[in-house]
Amino acid sequence: MxxxxxxxxxxxxxxxxxxxxxxxxxxxxxxxxxxxxxxxVRAPAPPTDGIVRLSHETKGRKGKGVTLIKGLGLDADAMALLAKQLKASCGSGGTVKDGVIEIQGDHRDVVTTALVKQGRSVKRSGG
Incomplete structure (x- = not known):
């Protein structure tokens, strides 16, 4: 020790x-x-309207795209666990920042199917 x-x-x-x-x-x-x-004391889950929003963004990342997952309404531990599962299903890296899961690359289709299997309402936002 x-x-x-x-x-x-x-x-x-x-x-x-x-x-x-x-x-x-x-x-x-x-x-x-x-x-x-x-x-x-662990912070409570942020309020949400029950709809998970997916978007793809390249702004501020030197042209590299990421899939953003917002509106989950989970605490930090549950968010990290879900991010780990989604990164594994996409075969890609990513992170959790300010209550938003960022997965490297455009994986909106894979993330949508994974979240729908969990019983979440998913909506694509942005372009």
Missing amino acids: IKRTVTSGASSSRLVYSTDAGRICPDCRQPVASCVCCGQ
Whole structure:
């Protein structure tokens, strides 16, 4: 087990990282994932109208196109899991930024069928 400490004086040191648990909370000295003192409450899912909107965009990406998936209304963990499933079904890379899933390339047809199989209402937006 590797532990790293940060010293801010001659005699004070505190644990900041452990290979067993990852990052450590400086206040309660528990792993950040199970920290109770910081009040890290997960943000609720953003409001949505129930329609998932798909679009294709190249603006600001040097001509490279991405498929944008908006309006899912999921929390961050569920959004990351769905993004992983969609990237695998498309055979492409991507990311989640500000509640929007970006998948590299034009995969609107594949994403539409995958989301409809999950029971979501999908609408194409843009060009």
